[in-house]
Every structure is written in C-alpha cells, then in structure tokens.
Amino acid sequence: MPMTFNLAWRLFKHEARRGELTIILLAIVLSVGAVLSLSLFSERLQGALKSRSAAFIAADAQLRSDKPVDETWLLKAKDEGLDTARQVSTRSMVFKGDAMSLVDLRAVNNNYPLKGMVSVADAPFGAKKDIDALPASGEAWVQSRLFQTLKLNVGDAIDIGEVKLIVTRVLSDIPDAGFSVFNTDPIVLMSLDDLEAAEITGPGSRARYVSYFAGDTSSVKSYTSWLLPQLNDDLHSWRTVEDDESAIGRSVASAERYFLLASLLAIVLAAVSIAVAAQRYAQRHFDPVAIMKTLGATKQTIRKVYLIQILFITLLGIAIGLIIGFIGQHIVVSLVADRVDVSLNVWHWRPVVIAIATGATCAVLFSLYPLLQLFSVPPLRVLRKDLDASLRSRSIQFVASGGAIFALMWMYSQDLKISVILFASGAALVAGLLVATYFLIALGRKLGSGKMGPWQLAWARIKRRAMDNSVQLISFSITIMLLLVVLVMRNDMVSQWRAQLPEGTPNYFLTNITPDNQARLDRHFADQNVDINELFPVTRGRFVSVNGEGVNTEVSKEEESSNEGRRGLGREANLTWGNTLQKENEVIEGIWHGNVDSTYSEGWFPVSVEEGVAERLDIKMGDLLSFNVGSEIVETKVTSVRKVNWQTMQPNFFFVIHPDAMKAFSPTYITSFYLPTERKAELTKLLKPFASVTMFDVDARINQLRDIVEQVSVAVEFILVLVLMAGSLVLIAQVQASMDERRQEIAILRTLGAKGSLIRKSVVFEFLIIGTVAGFMAALANELSLYMLQTSVFQMTASLHLEYWLVAPAVGALVVGILGAIGCWRLLTLNTGEMLRKMV
Numbered sequence: 001m002p003m004t005f006n007l008a009w010r011l012f013k014h015e016a017r018r019g020e021l022t023i024i025l026l027a028i029v030l031s032v033g034a035v036l037s038l039s040l041f042s043e044r045l046q047g048a049l050k051s052r053s054a055a056f057i058a059a060d061a062q063l064r065s066d067k068p069v070d071e072t073w074l075l076k077a078k079d080e081g082l083d084t085a086r087q088v089s090t091r092s093m094v095f096k097g098d099a100m101s102l103v104d105l106r107a108v109n110n111n112y113p114l115k116g117m118v119s120v121a122d123a124p125f126g127a128k129k130d131i132d133a134l135p136a137s138g139e140a141w142v143q144s145r146l147f148q149t150l151k152l153n154v155g156d157a158i159d160i161g162e163v164k165l166i167v168t169r170v171l172s173d174i175p176d177a178g179f180s181v182f183n184t185d186p187i188v189l190m191s192l193d194d195l196e197a198a199e200i201t202g203p204g205s206r207a208r209y210v211s212y213f214a215g216d217t218s219s220v221k222s223y224t225s226w227l228l229p230q231l232n233d234d235l236h237s238w239r240t241v242e243d244d245e246s247a248i249g250r251s252v253a254s255a256e257r258y259f260l261l262a263s264l265l266a267i268v269l270a271a272v273s274i275a276v277a278a279q280r281y282a283q284r285h286f287d288p289v290a291i292m293k294t295l296g297a298t299k300q301t302i303r304k305v306y307l308i309q310i311l312f313i314t315l316l317g318i319a320i321g322l323i324i325g326f327i328g329q330h331i332v333v334s335l336v337a338d339r340v341d342v343s344l345n346v347w348h349w350r351p352v353v354i355a356i357a358t359g360a361t362c363a364v365l366f367s368l369y370p371l372l373q374l375f376s377v378p379p380l381r382v383l384r385k386d387l388d389a390s391l392r393s394r395s396i397q398f399v400a401s402g403g404a405i406f407a408l409m410w411m412y413s414q415d416l417k418i419s420v421i422l423f424a425s426g427a428a429l430v431a432g433l434l435v436a437t438y439f440l441i442a443l444g445r446k447l448g449s450g451k452m453g454p455w456q457l458a459w460a461r462i463k464r465r466a467m468d469n470s471v472q473l474i475s476f477s478i479t480i481m482l483l484l485v486v487l488v489m490r491n492d493m494v495s496q497w498r499a500q501l502p503e504g505t506p507n508y509f510l511t512n513i514t515p516d517n518q519a520r521l522d523r524h525f526a527d528q529n530v531d532i533n534e535l536f537p538v539t540r541g542r543f544v545s546v547n548g549e550g551v552n553t554e555v556s557k558e559e560e561s562s563n564e565g566r567r568g569l570g571r572e573a574n575l576t577w578g579n580t581l582q583k584e585n586e587v588i589e590g591i592w593h594g595n596v597d598s599t600y601s602e603g604w605f606p607v608s609v610e611e612g613v614a615e616r617l618d619i620k621m622g623d624l625l626s627f628n629v630g631s632e633i634v635e636t637k638v639t640s641v642r643k644v645n646w647q648t649m650q651p652n653f654f655f656v657i658h659p660d661a662m663k664a665f666s667p668t669y670i671t672s673f674y675l676p677t678e679r680k681a682e683l684t685k686l687l688k689p690f691a692s693v694t695m696f697d698v699d700a701r702i703n704q705l706r707d708i709v710e711q712v713s714v715a716v717e718f719i720l721v722l723v724l725m726a727g728s729l730v731l732i733a734q735v736q737a738s739m740d741e742r743r744q745e746i747a748i749l750r751t752l753g754a755k756g757s758l759i760r761k762s763v764v765f766e767f768l769i770i771g772t773v774a775g776f777m778a779a780l781a782n783e784l785s786l787y788m789l790q791t792s793v794f795q796m797t798a799s800l801h802l803e804y805w806l807v808a809p810a811v812g813a814l815v816v817g818i819l820g821a822i823g824c825w826r827l828l829t830l831n832t833g834e835m836l837r838k839m840v
Contacts, residue, residue, distance in 0.1 A: 027277035032321025039351030055116030059212035085111035116175030128172035161198035282370030365404035454761035480778035506672030537667035590640035605661035607636035767820030775812020
C-alpha cells in the first residue's frame with residue numbers, strides 16, 4: 001500500500017505540474033463553490049425573510065384559543081428555550097362621556113411583541129415611528145380613527161367596561177393587526193394587568209386568547225411536535241411563519257421554493273461539469289494505463305493508484321471550492337447589503353455539509369464509468385492507438401449518474417415532488433435529444449457530402465463524431481434548459497409579486513358610507529384632486545340554511561357545544577350585489593348572473609359563491625341558500641362559483657347576490673382611494689365633513705409588503721446570476737473536453753492542405769448547429785418543466801413562453817458558437833508542426 005500511495009502521489013504531482021488535473025479539479029471546485037455560495041446565501045436570505053415575515057404575526061409561532069391557554073403549555077415552551085408573550089383580544093365598547101364606539105381591544109403583557117415593533121404617532125394620522133415600549137397599567141394607546149370618532153385628545157380618560165384608562169399615545173400600528181376592510185374597528189392597546197378589572201371577558205364574550213412563541217427553528221419545531229397532539233381543533237389554532245397565507249407569506253414561500261429550485265439546478269450543473277471533466281480525464285490516461293499494464297502493473301495496483309488520485313483531486317477541489325464559495329457568498333451579501341436584510345453574523349452548517357456531499361458524491365459516482373473504462377484499456381493500445389477501452393455498455397454510467405443526481409436533489413430539497421419533476425424533465429429531454437441526434441447524424445450524412453465547404457465540413461464532423469456530439473448536445477441542452485427554468489421562473493414570480501401591488505394601489509379604505517353621503521363624498525374628493533374607486537354596496541346578513549337545512553351559526557362560545565346541524569360561517573357575512581363581475585374575479589363554474597337577462601319569479605334570486613367558501617361549506621351549483629338580513633329572509637340559488645384573487649388590495653366577497661334581491665334594503669358603501677405619502681397630512685381635511693364615515697389606513701402595510709417583495713426580487717436576481725455563472729462554466733468545460741480530438745482533426749486537415757479560414761469557419765459552424773439544436777430542445781423541455789413546476793409546486797397559472805422558442809435556439813447558437821470559437825482559438829492559431837509535436 002505505501003508503494004501504491006507513493007506512486008499515486010508522484011503521479012498526482014507530475015500531472016498537476018503539467019495541468020492534466022485542471023479540468024476535473026475546476027469542475028469539483030465549481031460544484032462545491034456554486035452549491036455552497038448559493039445554498040449559504042439562500043439559507044441566510046430565507047432566515048432574514050422569515051424574520052421579517054414573523055413580524056406580521058409578532059412571533060415565530062402563534063397559538064389562538066377560545067379559552068385561556070393551559071399554563072403548563074407555556075412552561076413547556078420556556079423549557080424548550082422559547083420566549084413567550086400573551087394577548088387577549090375582544091370587541092368592546094369604549095366610552096368618553098356620552099360618546100361611544102366599538103373597538104378592537106388588545107390587552108398585552110410586557111413581553112409583547114416578540115417580533116416586530118409597535119408604532120405610534122405624535123398626532124392623529126401623523127407619521128408613524130417605532131417604539132420599544134407598551135402602555136403601563138392605567139394607560140391606553142388608541143388609533144387615530146378613535147380620536148376622530150370620540151373627539152379625543154391625548155390625556156383624556158376613556159371607560160372600558162369597569163375600568164377607566166388615560167389615553168397617553170396615538171397608536172399607529174401593531175405587528176399582528178391583520179388586514180380586513182370589513183373589520184374596521186379602531187385598535188385600543190392596553191395592559192393585560194387592567195383586563196380583569198374591566199370585567200369584559202365574562203360569559204357571552206368573544207374573547208380570543210393568543211400566546212406568542214419565538215426562538216430558534218429547531219426549538220419551535222420541537223415544541224410544535226409536542227403541542228399539536230394536545231390541541232382541540234374546535235378551540236385552538238396553531239400558526240407559524242411557514243403557515244402564513246397572507247400576500248407576504250405566499251411571496252416568501254414562493255421565494256423559498258425558488259431558492260430551493262435554483263440550488264437543485266446548481267447541483268445538476270455541478271454534476272454535469274464533473275461528468276464531462278471525468279470523461280476527459282479518463283480518455284487522456286488511456287495511454288499511461290496501457291503502458292503501466294505493459295510494464296507488469298496489475299489491475300488492482302492501477303485501480304488503487306487512480307482511486308487515490310481521484311481522492312486527492314476530490315479533497316483538494318472540495319477545500320478550494322469551500323473557500324471560493326464562502327468568499328463568493330460574502331461578496332454577494334456585501335453587494336446586496338443595502339437592499340436586502342442578510343446578516344453575515346449568522347452561520348449555517350447545512351450548506352457546508354451539502355456542498356461537501358455534492359463534491360464527493362459527484363466526484364465518485366460520475367467518475368465511476370470513466371474509471372471503469374480506464375481500467376479496461378488493453379495493453380496492446382501501446383502499439384495500436386485505435387484500441388479504446390473494452391467496456392462498452394453505458395448502463396452503469398446511466399444508473400450511477402442518474403442515481404447520483406436524483407439522490408443529491410432529494411437529499412438537498414427533501415421535496416420529492418420537485419426532485420421527480422426536474423429529474424423526469426431531464427430524462428425526457430435526454431430521450432428527445434437522442435432522437436434529435438439520430439436525425440442530426442442522418443442530416444449530416446447528406447449535407448456533409450459533395451463539394452467541401454465550411455458548412456459541409458461542419459456537418460461531416462457532426463456525423464463522424466456522432467457519439468461525442470450526442471454527449472455534447474445533451475450537456476448543452478440540459479444546461480440551457482436549467483438556465484431557462486431559473487430565468488423564466490424568476491421573471492414570472494417577480495412579475496406576479498409586483499402585479500399584486502402596482503403603483504397607485506389604494507392605501508386607504510372608506511366604509512359606512514350612506515347613500516345620502518355618496519354623491520357629496522364623490523364631489524368633495526374630486527375637489528381635493530383625489531380619485532376614489534368603485535363603491536360597493538354592503539349589508540350584513542347571516543347565512544342560515546342550505547336547501548332548507550339549517551346551518552351552525554355559532555353565536556357564542558357557550559352555544560358552540562349545543563349547536564347542531566350543517567357547518568356555517570360562524571359569523572355574519574358581508575353581502576354585496578351587482579351585475580358587473582369584479583376585477584380579479586373569474587367564474588369557474590356556471591354563468592355569471594349579470595350575463596343573463598331575465599326576471600326571477602320562482603321565489604329565489606341568483607347568487608355567486610367564492611370557490612373556497614363553497615368547498616369549505618360543501619355548497620354545490622344549484623343549491624338554495626337562505627340569508628337572514630335584518631328581519632327578512634332572502635332566498636337565493638347558486639348559479640355560479642368564482643375564483644377570487646385575495647391578494648389584491650380591493651374589497652372581495654364570499655357572496656355576490658343579484659341586485660333585484662336587495663332592493664328593499666338600504667346599504668352602506670365601501671370604497672378605496674390612493675393618497676401619496678407626502679399628502680398624508682390632508683387626511684383630516686378630507687374626512688372632516690363625513691363624521692360617520694370610517695377610514696381604514698393600510699398604507700404602512702402596503703409599504704411593508706412592497707419592501708419585502710423588493711428585497712425578495714433583488715435576492716432572486718443575484719441567485720439567477722450565480723446559476724448563470726455556473727452554467728457558463730459547464731458550457732466551457734464541455735467545449736474543452738473535445739480539444740484533444742479536435743487538435744488531431746485540425747492537424748490532419750492542415751496536412752492535407754485545408755486553408756485556415758475553412759477550418760475556422762467549419763469549427764464555428766459546427767458549434768452553431770449544435771447550439772441551435774440544443775437551444776430548441778431546451779426550450780421544449782423548459783415548457784414541460786415550467787408547466788409541472790408552476791402548477792404543482794409554485795401554485796401559479798401556467799402559460800406558454802413562445803418567445804423562448806425563438807430566443808433559446810438563437811442564444812444557444814450564439815453562446816455555444818462563441819464559446820466553441822474561444823475554446824478552439826488557441827488550436828486554430830498553432831501551426832501544423834506545433835500541433836503534431838503536441839500529439840506525440
């Protein structure tokens with residue numbers, strides 16, 4: 001063994017000096033560096049985004065309960081190393097003298113919030129500022145609208161139940177305020193110590209008890225696993241950052257899936273680069289192995305020598321790759337530091353382990369077939385250069401390479417669906433490329449004959465190097481396909497995110513607009529150069545039956561145990577009516593009632609139901625629904641089901657009824673408008689003539705959403721750049737892999753008198769042909785991959801990207817052609833004598 005090790009080490013140093021190990025070493029460095037930099041940046045970015053999104057629920061996890069939370073659960077959380085906080089929320093009346101208003105009361109302890117900040121203002125509707133403080137016992141912080149409704153001033157006293165509190169600050173926002181244009185009651189923040197004295201959480205109240213938890217991810221997961229089996233679905237609701245279904249939650253979840261996708265593709269690119277490099281490495285050592293066998297070396301000795309060499313190369317490549325990857329992600333973080341909240345102080349070991357595993361697995365499994373070929377080289381090759389390795393079956397290569405790629409993808413993602421989709425798309429692409437290669441060779445056989453010009457010479461070379469060209473074509477196509485997937489997914493995701501919050505998105509909502517105020521409000525806002533959007537009529541109604549079967553209305557906690565019957569909404573619904581289908585609403589079943597011109601004498605009127613509530617309440621087309629509006633019963637029939645985009649900042653409704661059904665009812669109206677931040681001081685003037693109108697300010701929440709979306713978009717762009725760089729290096733490695741054979745071909749052509757211009761053009765044309773075919777096949781496979789990813793993983797609407805069917809072949813031809821010309825340029829500039837000497 002020492003002799004074998006010494007021989008391997010001497011051979012390693014000799015080949016390192018000659019540059020023989022450069023290609024495979026760079027491939028391993030590329031794989032480890034790309035995976036580490038991409039994965040480490042993604043992990044840090046995901047952590048930063050989760051921390052930002054955690055501010056929207058004031059914690060990493062949140063437990064909501066209809067009854068006080070068991071104290072032992074909170075003690076268990078502390079034992080797990082989690083920080084905890086508590087809040088009790090309820091609707092209550094607030095009094096100032098004879099004036100009163102319904103408010104959203106939040107009583108919190110001193111630890112609230114665990115994530116995010118409470119913000120206040122110096123005056124009602126003023127600029128907000130974050131504050132690290134909470135109301136003391138005997139104090140209350142109230143939102144601007146309550147100052148307007150009760151004509152409050154800072155320092156005034158208000159009555160909440162049996163307790164009197166002093167208003168000490170103007171409350172702007174709290175982290176988990178939530179967003180609903182129909183829950184417009186102003187928030188009052190008070191100390192939890194004053195809640196018992198207020199006596200407002202007794203029997204019949206609708207109090208919600210919220211517990212907050214924050215800590216490292218492993219502790220939260222451990223506590224979640226312990227807690228979930230003990231929860232009662234009728235009483236408790238457990239929510240973590242990962243469960244966030246808001247616009248920001250979905251954007252962050254999509255970004256995380258994209259980071260995962262990009263990292264998986266980086267692993268595939270790394271695997272391809274090592275496979276290409278290993279193949280070239282083995283081919284360049286056919287002669288040394290034949291010489292060693294001629295001199296009496298056994299197969300076992302040769303096997304050990306080259307396995308030890310692969311070990312040396314792998315260890316060196318992993319070490320250099322880790323250093324480069326670490327430096328690379330530091331550079332990326334520094335470049336985006338002013339736009340993205342990514343901290344260099346947080347370290348993650350998982351990307352390091354994944355990078356090492358990627359380098360080692362790829363180096364071993366993708367080198368397996370080339371090494372087996374190397375070991376099977378016959379000694380007679382010393383005399384006959386035309387003798388190659390005796391191992392011809394590529395089943396070992398396909399099984400080892402395919403198994404390595406899938407294992408790495410699954411190990412890294414822990415998501416079987418994404419791994420299967422990408423692997424199946426790649427397999428389909430390889431199958432298609434084998435067919436394309438067959439037709440390309442057949443075409444080359446025809447076009448490569450006749451008078452020998454550059455095009456004919458290019459086609460002849462494609463036919464002659466059929467197997468090598470098929471490998472190159474597959475490599476180029478997979479690389480281009482993966483880059484297309486990352487590019488198109490990035491464009492589609494960012495476009496979708498930004499479409500949710502375009503410039504001019506309404507940032508204020510108005511409710512409780514009476515019919516008498518409607519025209520006056522329109523004129524007043526127009527005079528102030530403020531455009532208001534469409535007004536929607538709204539009235540409250542209780543959903544009471546389906547096809548005559550009563551539904552569970554769940555009026556109070558005490559009644560919940562005795563309620564029987566079909567499941568209902570559990571609260572009053574906000575009903576609207578109209579014949580015009582709202583924006584971002586799509587009828588997916590039935591016919592929209594505004595498209596049918598008829599009268600209704602059957603005793604019912606058409607209603608359109610949102611698909612989510614229809615599924616939750618088991619409502620079908622043709623069902624008869626009854627609503628209790630005031631003292632009247634409105635009978636309706638489901639004539640359509642709608643898909644609603646809830647991420648738009650506009651009022652949306654579960655039920656939209658035909659206008660004829662609601663003629664007897666006097667509605668209030670809801671609308672929205674956009675006011676630039678610099679005009680925020682004008683709000684008081686705008687609303688002063690309309691004391692009964694309630695305004696809901698979502699400007700701060702929209703700015704938070706835009707900030708997160710912008711950060712995610714920037715991060716996605718940088719990840720795209722990293723993957724593009726990795727893909728470019730793979731293409732270069734593939735071009736370099738064919739240099740030895742091309743040197744021999746060019747030397748023979750020059751010896752036979754071929755002009756330099758003919759050879760140069762034929763080389764460029766060959767790469768142009770291969771690049772065009774690779775780009776076209778990549779575009780086809782890209783559509784297949786995107787369809788499965790967008791519909792099954794990212795929950796997006798799939799669409800064809802026909803522009804890439806033109807762009808991909810053109811870019812493929814251009815990039816591969818340029819890389820081929822650059823890679824072969826040194827060969828093309830050598831004179832015939834130098835080439836022949838290098839071949840000896």
